[in-house]
Amino acid sequence: MKRFQVKMWFMACMAVASMSLSSCLNGNSSNNEEDWFGTPAERYQTFLTMRGNYAGKLYFPKGVDGDGKFENDSVNVYWSMLTDSTLVLHTLSPRVLTTFVNDAALKTAINTSAPMTLNCKVLYTKPQYKMFFAAPKTTEQPILLSGASHKVKFFAQQFTNFSYGKRLDSNNVMMQLVFTAIQLDGSSDNKTDREFPIVLKGQRMP
Secondary structure, three states: OOEOOOOHHHHHHHHHHOOOHHHHHOOOOOHHHHHHHOOHHHHHHHHHHHOEEEEEEEEEEEEEOOOOOEEEEEEEEEEEEEEOOEEEEEEEOHHHHOOOEOOHHHHHHHHOOOOEEEEEEEEEOOHHHOEEEEEEOOEEEEEEEOOEEEEEEEEEOOOOOOOEEEEOOOOEEEEEEEEEEEEEOOOOOOOEOOOEEEEEEEEEOO
């Protein structure tokens, strides 16, 4: 079986991206942060090279092997890079987020619920880095569990060094998002056993 592996260039990019990202997002400034993120005009220029609608594959863990490494599966995915601060994943299958939900009834209820729309805030870098950082908004999903209506919420990392994307060439973009928790009906109890990434790779549509 194939193992879920983050592409090596992801790790190389993160070595560069690790410089003071959190302080930048908190409103602090330094030369390093200015070198990385540049001006609003520079970030907008990066967006212009990536904007549009994309179709491709979403890779997600379907389990772990004997060594504790992710095994992967994939589904078709569509997303839009709409503005210099907004990215939307369309008709996302909820099952890509439930692999590590141990409650079988809850897992089935989520998996059989309607496709989701996932909205992300994004922060672009200077044009030479061809990258953006992503923050998937907390997403609420209605489900039917044991004959009654409930709601689950999906939580993800916000603007971290592991939640980001990159332009591979003029038409292809790849990104990784890291999900951290699923909660039922406002409870703080996490229904998923671990944090895990999903990786999307797609080509800009005409």
